[in-house]
Amino acid sequence: MADERTLVADIKSYIDKLPGFTAEVEEHVGIKRMDLLVRYNNIALFNAEFKRPTTVEGQTPMYSKVIDDAHEKANKGPQTTKYFVTSNFKQYIVWDNTNTDLPLYSRYIYTLQLESIIKDDSDLEREDVKKEIEEKIKEICEFILQVYRGQRQALPRPLGESFITGLNDHLNVVTDVVAKYIPNNIISKWWKEQGYEPKEPFDYRDKERMARYVLYVLANKIFFYYYLKRTFKNIRNLNFQGVKEIKELKERLERAFQEAKEISGDYETVFEDSEAGQILFLDEEELEPELTLLKFLAGYDFSSLHQDLLGNIYDRLINPEERHANGQYYTPIPVVDLINALTITKKDAKVMDPACGSGTFLTRAFDLKLKMYGEDSNELKESIIKDLFACDIAPYPTHLATMALASKMVKYNPEVFPNIIRSDFMDLRTENVIPRLRTEYQEKMKTVARDLSGKENVVSFKPIDAFVGNLPYVRQEKIKNKEAEQKKVKDFLKDHGITYTVKENGKLSTEPYCPDNKADLHAYFWYYMVPFMKEGSRAGFLTSDTWLNTDYGTPLKEFINRYFKIIAIIDSSVERWFEDAMVNTVITVVERTNDREAIENNEIKFVRINERISELIKDMDDAIKIARNLERGKDSKGVKIVRTMRQGDIDFSDIVKGKLFQYLRAPDEFFRLINNDNMVPLENIMDIQFGIKTGANDFFYVEDVTDKYDEAQLKEKFGLRIGETKKLRIIRSGDKSEHVIEMKYLRPIIKGPKEYTDQGKLKVSGTTKKFVVVINEDDKSKVGRYAKEYLDYGEKNPSGEPYAERETCKARNPWWKLSPQIIPEIVFGELFSSTFIYPKTNFMLDHTMYLGNMKNEYKNDLLAVYAYMNSSISYLYPDFLGRNYGGGGAPTAFMVFEVKKLPVIKPEI
Structure with missing residues (x-):
């Protein structure tokens, strides 16, 4: 596997192919190594710092330690440069070294990302990846040259964008380290405090969630610390120089936050320590990434972070x-x-x-x-x-x-x-809406509430x-x-x-x-x-x-x-x-x-x-x-x-x-239509009900998988001869178990309008057919042998709550007997995603399908009503009267009681 030096050498070769460009590898600046110095017509144009993506420093080119190194080399080398690049070979970021009015981490002016997926370092040696890297390097060189010549403007990214991107990248690095050392007793207590459902054991993702939350709070304290410093000039800059141990980092932060509380006289709720916060100081491995995060935060002026940025921090950093x-x-x-x-x-x-x-x-x-x-x-x-x-x-x-x-x-x-x-x-309560966080006025106030930290404070309400x-x-x-x-x-x-x-x-x-x-x-x-x-x-x-x-x-x-x-x-x-x-x-x-x-x-x-x-x-x-x-x-x-x-x-x-x-x-015409005296509710001319509710679809809804087995398999697994499959079928239930059952107990089931074809027949996929188990006998002893065995299975499985014991099934007597279903004359779905159907076959229908039968006096008007319900007029109903749960992209839904009220033209007209 190629090392970092070899990979950088490849990039040098790509640059050297470009007219006027040359690249030098491993120029030394003190003890630091400059990965790449790029010249154009012998003018030092930019330097670049590369880190492999599998290293801590290479997880993101926004990592502040890498930026600092590249920035220092750009300013202290024998050839200073106006621009520098940081990269982990997957992403490439160009920085403007001339705009000293901005904080360093706000100076990035261009970014490129490989489209190829890089899972480990070996992927960087694939020919397709090398080709794409060469294209990106060429694009970066051309961009920097255009900026240098004044042919293209070097606009710094908005402060909010650069800050959020950098903060998110740093948090990702620190979160991975901190999560490894969280003890179960601490996460268990924190989990309950957040109001999450009880959960044991905790996996890495749970610990990652806690680590990220604690880091949010730490970042928030830093924001606020520098905000207070704007008013209280004697609050010192945070200084972590010389910190060698995680314990020392903890002590410096506690000392700084305590000083901020004392100087400001308040803000205990922002700076208060918490038991959860101690996870940041449990192992020495946490020290370096946390110091890097703190240094990154110290590079920003938080007085310039406005509310839209704070909201975006909240929106982008919280796990979607x-x-x-x-x-x-x-x-x-x-x-x-x-x-x-x-x-x-x-x-x-x-x-x-x-x-x-x-x-x-x-x-x-x-x-x-x-x-x-x-x-x-x-x-x-x-x-x-x-x-x-x-x-x-x-x-x-x-x-x-x-x-x-x-x-x-x-x-x-x-x-x-x-x-x-x-x-x-x-x-x-109206008596204690919001706590006042000062305590000297408690005697003047009336009731008790709690502040952010949970401490009681007395308040009054207006x-x-x-x-x-x-x-x-x-x-x-x-x-x-x-x-x-x-x-x-x-x-x-x-x-x-x-x-x-x-x-x-x-x-x-x-x-x-x-x-x-x-x-x-x-x-x-x-x-x-x-x-x-x-x-x-x-x-x-x-x-x-x-x-x-x-x-x-x-x-x-x-x-x-x-x-x-x-x-x-x-x-x-x-x-x-x-x-x-x-x-x-x-x-x-x-x-x-x-x-x-x-x-x-x-x-x-x-x-x-x-x-x-x-x-x-x-x-x-x-x-x-x-x-x-x-x-x-x-x-x-x-x-x-x-x-x-x-x-x-x-x-x-x-x-x-x-x-x-x-x-x-709705347009005005819609209201003239539905308020017309010639319109009546659908229920006036038609009886409507929903399809069957089994109460246990995993048991009652099955697939016929008989045709998946050859004669030898049928005999070996189920003891059946091929000739018996005319009356006996193999079914697969929702829990993936397979059973033999008499064919007479299987009825085709329609679960949605799309399962009809133009001929009104059940739509099949390959040889898989959908059925519902319908057993109408009240006495189980009179049920067929295999159907009885299937009922026995339902009374014992699944463990914990057998199908027969579910409340939705116990309400029936016997539990397996489904309510009879009418033979419908018109069918449509709860979700208005297709047409009203004129059924020609006698299938069972799921409860998400609605069944209609014309009242006796309107039997001869069925086709006229069917035509109206499939007209463009009736299709206004879901747009204006239905309910949509998918943000505009999902089908519109109607409940059966709403369908009954839909206006239709009087058949008498």
């Missing part, structure tokens, strides 16, 4: 799977500014973000309020910060939010600390004027401890009289509102915030748009209609605001009131944004202008009010008319 599981996504600044402008209507408003993430809504609210005041002073900024409140259940974003908001103060004041708490919003935020995107089935969360909401609303009247056994009683069992997590926030609000308070949230059309959205919409005027619902026609979140989003702005007449007469504005929002809102003034126009009922460039609806005219409980999405997207 973890963000997806927790529904956490950084909100683009233009979206935040529009929501804030519509929701924060007065300059002295008390503003709260109940799921604050990295604090974007609060920091932009700060900027908006400062603009509304029309003046600028440190005292005013301190007053604004006191009026901003937030919480988040996750620790790392609360650290980021705290730092982002505190950095808004020009001069530090120990009496002013960001009102941000780590907490589930549903654990807060009503919130504006709730803003990007609520978590967590589907109902992923909500942890759902019943407990529902109880929190019910108890809280009951305490504050947010109830409705019910009549039971002739008596009236009151019940508190509660999110529907099928409600996604964001719905809980809508209910829970009401007691925090006063008359005229507003809320502006970015949420998934599913609640506009789903059944769980019906009680939510009725609740909103009871306590709020709906000011506006805003949708984008051209983009998703979160590219990697598989959801479509909608902005909803509401205003709290108990005035029923005001709610009834309120005009809801349904708004569509028809251009990319980043093009429409380039600064806060643009957002304010759009918001003010919307308040006055006026359109703006790229922003159109497509419809206004009197709130009292919408029946939010109606399955069709209560779906709000149609008012955003």
